[in-house]
Amino acid sequence: MSTHTVVRPKKLRGEIIAPGDKSVSHRAAMLNAIAHGTATVTNYAPGNDCAATVNILRMLGIDIERTPAKGQGGDTVIVHGRGSEALHEPDDILYAGGSGTTMRLMSGILAGRPFMSVLTGDETIRVRPMDRILKPLGQMGALVHGRAGGRLPPIVFSGGQIKGIEYSMPVASAQLKSCLVLAGLRATEPTVLHQPAESRDHTERMMRAMGGNIRTDGLTVTVVPGDLHAVDVPVPGDISSAAFWIVAGLIHPDAELLVRNVGINPTRAGVIDALRLMGADLRYDNERDVAGEPVADIIVKSSHLHGAHIGGDLVPLLIDEIPVLAIAAAMAEGRTEFTDVVELRVKETDRIAATVDWMTSAGVIVESTKDTMVVHGAGHIRGGEYKSYSDHRMAMSLAVAGLVSDTPVTVMNSEAAAKSYPGFWDDMERFGLLAG
Ligand code: S3P
Numbered sequence: 001m002s003t004h005t006v007v008r009p010k011k012l013r014g015e016i017i018a019p020g021d022k023s024v025s026h027r028a029a030m031l032n033a034i035a036h037g038t039a040t041v042t043n044y045a046p047g048n049d050c051a052a053t054v055n056i057l058r059m060l061g062i063d064i065e066r067t068p069a070k071g072q073g074g075d076t077v078i079v080h081g082r083g084s085e086a087l088h089e090p091d092d093i094l095y096a097g098g099s100g101t102t103m104r105l106m107s108g109i110l111a112g113r114p115f116m117s118v119l120t121g122d123e124t125i126r127v128r129p130m131d132r133i134l135k136p137l138g139q140m141g142a143l144v145h146g147r148a149g150g151r152l153p154p155i156v157f158s159g160g161q162i163k164g165i166e167y168s169m170p171v172a173s174a175q176l177k178s179c180l181v182l183a184g185l186r187a188t189e190p191t192v193l194h195q196p197a198e199s200r201d202h203t204e205r206m207m208r209a210m211g212g213n214i215r216t217d218g219l220t221v222t223v224v225p226g227d228l229h230a231v232d233v234p235v236p237g238d239i240s241s242a243a244f245w246i247v248a249g250l251i252h253p254d255a256e257l258l259v260r261n262v263g264i265n266p267t268r269a270g271v272i273d274a275l276r277l278m279g280a281d282l283r284y285d286n287e288r289d290v291a292g293e294p295v296a297d298i299i300v301k302s303s304h305l306h307g308a309h310i311g312g313d314l315v316p317l318l319i320d321e322i323p324v325l326a327i328a329a330a331m332a333e334g335r336t337e338f339t340d341v342v343e344l345r346v347k348e349t350d351r352i353a354a355t356v357d358w359m360t361s362a363g364v365i366v367e368s369t370k371d372t373m374v375v376h377g378a379g380h381i382r383g384g385e386y387k388s389y390s391d392h393r394m395a396m397s398l399a400v401a402g403l404v405s406d407t408p409v410t411v412m413n414s415e416a417a418a419k420s421y422p423g424f425w426d427d428m429e430r431f432g433l434l435a436g
Contacts, residue, residue, distance in 0.1 A: 004414040006402025012255035014431060016245045020045040020074040020236030021263050022420050024293065026053050026101045027178070028233035030109060030132040031206055032079035033062040034185075037230030039081065043074040043237055047392075049099035052214035055427050056106055056119075059090040059380050068093070069203040074235065076363035081230050084186060089115035096121035098348065098419055100128055103176035105134050105203075107155060108182030111142035113160035120154035124348050124390065130155060133179045133365075140183055161373050164225070171343065172197040172316040175222060181207070181214065184223040191288070195219040199316040200267045205292045206233070207264050220300060220346050236263030236295045239244055241421045243321045244396045248403050249300035251331040258285075259298045265293075270317025277308040278332055307334030307377055317341050320347075322373075323397040326355050329375035330364045342371035348419075358386045358398065362405070383407030392419035399428060408435055 019222040029372070030053060044050060044066070054064055063080040068195045085108070094110075094117060096102035100117065103121055107130075110117050119128065131151045134144050144159040146152055164187040170177055172195055181203055184191030204221060207214045209231050212279075213224035219327035249257035264284065265271070275282060281303040285294035305328055310318070318325065322344055329336030344351040352368050360365045361384060367377040383405040388395035395416040402409030417424040428434050 002415045003410055004399065004428070005408050005410040006399045006433055007408045007427065007435050008403055008405065009431070009433055010254065012248060012252045012257065012403065012431070015258045015260060016242070016427060017072055017260045018239070018242040018262050019421050019423060020235040021228050022047060022049055022231065022240070023101065023174070023200055024235045024263065025050045026105060027202050027206050027237060027249070028124045029053050029057060029064070029077060029079060030105055030182070031228060032081050032086040032230050033057045033209060034087070034109060035081040035210055035228035035230045036083045038080055038228035039079050039232050041077040041233045041235060044077040045238065045420065046074050046422050047418055048097050049102060049419055052095065052097040052099045053102045053106070056094045056096065056102065058183055059092065059094060060084060061062065061088040079230070081234040087113065090117055091288065093120055093372065095241040095378050096125060098122045098124045100125065101175055102152060103130070104133050104179045105182060106140045108179035110138070110157040111144060112160045112186065113138045113157065114159055115158045116159070118154050118240045119157070126153050129346055132171060132173065132176050136165065136180055137183060139165050139167070139210045141188065142183065149214055157398055162187040164191040164433060166192040167333070168194045169196060174199040174203070176360065177412065178203040178224070180220065181223045185212070185225055187225050190222055190224045195221065196224050197313045197316050200254060200265070201264070202293070206231070209292050232291070234290050236290055236293050237261040237422065240262050240320045242298065243324050244400050246271070246275065246282065246298060246300050247324045247328045248400045249329055250275065250303045250305060251404050253302050255300070255302045257300050257368060259300070262296060262298050264294050264296050268316055271321035271325065273314060274308065274310050274318055275328065278336070279303060279327060280303045280305065305332035307336040309337045309339070311337070311339030318379055318397040319343060320393060323351055323355055323393050324400055324402050326375050327381070327401050329377055329381055330359060330381055332377035333379065334377055336375045340371060349394065351391070351394065354389045354391065354394050361386065362401065381405040383409050385410040386414060389414045390412040390416050390418045392421065396421065399424070403433065
């Protein structure tokens with residue numbers, strides 16, 4: 001177990017390069033693995049989650065080379081796809097580690113294959129709901145079983161014949177959508193998905209770039225079965241990782257930060273919209289399009305934030321950023337109300353319970369119900385020792401709290417950050433923000 005102690009700096013100035021986007025990296029590896037041709041994926045996300053995806057694809061017979069980054073930027077991953085039918089039966093259990101995206105997207109790839117496979121993960125994954133994918137995959141004709149009556153991993157896939165379905169998704173989840181789109185690619189007819197609200201659309205964008213027949217019409221996504229062709233993917237920086245620095249720059253009283261190369265796809269950039277609602281001084285520079293994904297450098301300055309209501313259709317567009325937004329809310333003037341956030345209860349940890357727990361110890365008034373959380377901003381956070389709940393985003397959020405708290409914040413189990421941002425503590429060190 002590692003711990004890191006964060007101390008409040010007098011000034012916070014400088015440049016950060018956000019690590020490669022986790023969601024885009026998973027998709028770049030998986031979609032190219034079932035496509036025809038060789039693709040080069042640059043700035044592949046560095047964390048454990050995306051490594052699990054590569055390992056699993058290799059166990060299914062895909063030839064993947066991974067070369068470490070030279071200097072800054074993530075690794076290069078070369079994927080040699082031979083079409084969807086080239087996957088073969090793995091000779092052991094497939095291990096997703098703590099990665100929900102690997103679990104759920106790989107399930108779409110494994111469902112209905114003419115071979116048996118078993119997919120599982122670590123103790124955080126083995127309590128996360130899988131019925132949301134297993135039910136529709138079963139309706140599509142896949143033979144799938146999960147522990148606890150189909151609710152939890154491990155999941156066993158044992159063949160079946162995939163047919164297209166029309167399906168109303170009960171939750172606005174990009175993992176569910178992508179799982180069904182991936183299965184739908186090999187169905188006997190089109191699959192039509194109705195979403196309750198928009199969620200990240202990296203799968204749809206990338207598939208289109210690969211020649212896939214996938215249409216989006218409002219909240220409806222239709223995928224027509226067919227082949228994909230390999231495409232090179234320069235992975236943009238992860239806005240979910242950038243968010244820690246963005247919030248740090250806004251809440252620290254003497255800060256100006258430039259966060260370079262951040263993916264600002266509108267289905268991911270809800271955190272920017274929310275912070276602007278709260279009065280953030282934040283602007284995009286050097287906006288560009290990188291292989292179908294919008295990217296910008298983001299400049300943030302110390303801001304006087306005020307409370308806001310963050311709910312409804314905005315929530316899926318910032319779902320991973322709520323733990324750090326709660327810190328912005330604690331430092332803001334007035335109440336910030338997060339509504340429709342029940343999905344936070346089934347992330348790496350129950351992020352509503354975790355936030356209420358540590359913030360209460362830190363002297364912040366927070367109330368919650370099953371699907372809401374209200375933070376009473378007082379502009380004050382008490383330092384101390386807080387656990388990370390073995391959740392990467394909780395660990396990094398606590399570090400941000402330490403940049404403004406009255407005494408230092410010690411983050412227990414700080415190694416959790418490596419899931420998506422293994423260089424996080426090095427970046428903190430580089431800025432001189434760690435004790436000792
Ligand atoms: C992800 C989708 C989100 C997000 C997760 C990554 C993805 O999960 O929380 O970190 O890459 O599709 P849900 O789609 O289940 O909300």
